[in-house]
């Protein structure tokens with residue numbers, strides 16, 4: 001009996017064995033498979049993965065290798081140009097097919113298209129699958145045949161198209177060729193930082209499929225019932241914190257859906273919370289839809305008139321940008337968010353909106369600067385979600401907050417961090433202040449500051465910008481382009 005040559009399973013951002021249709025298809029058609037990850041950051045330029053996501057990737061690859069070894073396989077690591085690496089692996093193994101899960105950024109789409117064509121010309125089969133989304137970006141169109149630009153009708157159209165809730169089980173055994181080719185050592189990819197700024201991330205996260213499944217199950221059990229009400233309060237742990245796991249495909253949206261729906265089944269109150277989680281995942285789908293149809297949007301506003309917005313110039317805003325990045329703006333909720341980001345590689349969604357509004361509106365710094373900083377520091381940095389988040393807050397993207405909506409960071413803190421617990425945990429200089437003073441220390445009476453032994457301007461900065469005057473400056477700037 002002749003056996004079919006092996007298939008290469010090219011892992012990218014589908015770093016899991018459960019509910020992985022690509023792996024399942026390769027195993028169904030071949031006797032053996034060769035799992036590989038190729039580190040090829042240049043092919044994603046100009047959005048080569050940032051420092052934080054590369055840290056996550058290091059640990060996620062280690063976790064995937066461990067999972068594969070438990071099935072009798074292992075993960076090969078290669079680096080450099082993806083096509084060259086795949087061709088070398090085909091020559092070394094005699095593989096006659098390559099399987100991968102589709103990606104949706106402009107650079108990865110173009111790269112994969114070229115690789116598919118080149119391999120097919122080489123006589124190698126290529127099979128790609130959807131392992132990341134409920135609905136791939138091209139499946140939904142408005143009645144007029146256009147892409148959606150507004151979330152609610154998009155979500156209404158998506159829900160009936162959701163695939164049946166069938167989860168592929170993780171294979172128990174993954175047969176590999178008797179002689180597996182050589183692999184680079186994980187350390188050789190150089191994914192971890194040279195300076196140890198990752199201690200806070202190590203203490204906070206468990207990258208990998210097992211970490212993702214545990215986080216989803218723990219959320220369903222402990223926090224699902226608080227999601228709808230609690231998801232806006234940064235001091236509470238009421239959101240899933242699955243974003244980096246989802247970005248790397250350590251868990252699929254279907255698995256999250258299964259975790260929350262199964263837990264909620266038959267309990268109306270929990271079912272409502274579960275539907276809110278699904279709706280947030282719907283925003284993730286919407287972000288991918290937008291990026292696919294408007295590939296210019298990581299750099300340019302979706303609505304072109306916003307390109308004319310009179311932003312400040314780099315030489316004028318450099319010091320303010322640095323203060324924002326370092327969490328030293330003198331506006332506590334902003335500084336708390338930026339410090340949470342720096343330490344843990346993550347920031348609560350409500351605070352992401354506040355810091356982004358502060359940067360783009362109070363400081364009048366182009367949203368692209370903020371998007372770049374998030375790109376390098378977020379563990380969940382995702383071109384689709386990050387682009388949508390920044391354009392939404394700046395008011396120039398799909399379904400965006402209206403341009404005239406400028407978040408007041410003091411009111412936001414009062415509403416969503418009333419006891420200042422979040423501020424205190426990230427800005428310890430303010431921990432002795434009562435909540436009102438911690439929200440806006442520059443408004444506190446001298447006696448309150450003295451009682452807390454806080455010298456404003458020395459122990460903690462005065463605000464780098466006047467909130468009311470800068471709000472007005474932003475409104476004027478936005479008004480100018482509206483009129484123009």
Ligand SMILES: Cc1cc2nc3c(=O)[nH]c(=O)nc-3n(C[C@H](O)[C@H](O)[C@H](O)COP(=O)(O)OP(=O)(O)OC[C@H]3O[C@@H](n4cnc5c(N)ncnc54)[C@H](O)[C@@H]3O)c2cc1C
Nearest residue numbers: 239240241242243280281284349352380381382385386389
């Ligand atoms: C300026 C800005 C930048 C952002 N950049 C990113 C980014 O780079 N990567 C990223 O994953 N999210 C980004 N977001 C969206 C959102 O803040 C995070 O997805 C969320 O905070 C992750 O926490 P969670 O997993 O606990 O979310 P949950 O509330 O538990 O939501 C579950 C999942 O739904 C998805 N999701 C939730 N909210 C959104 C949203 N608004 N847009 C798209 N998907 C969403 C995420 O995959 C998330 O993990 C950004 C938001 C803003 C305002």
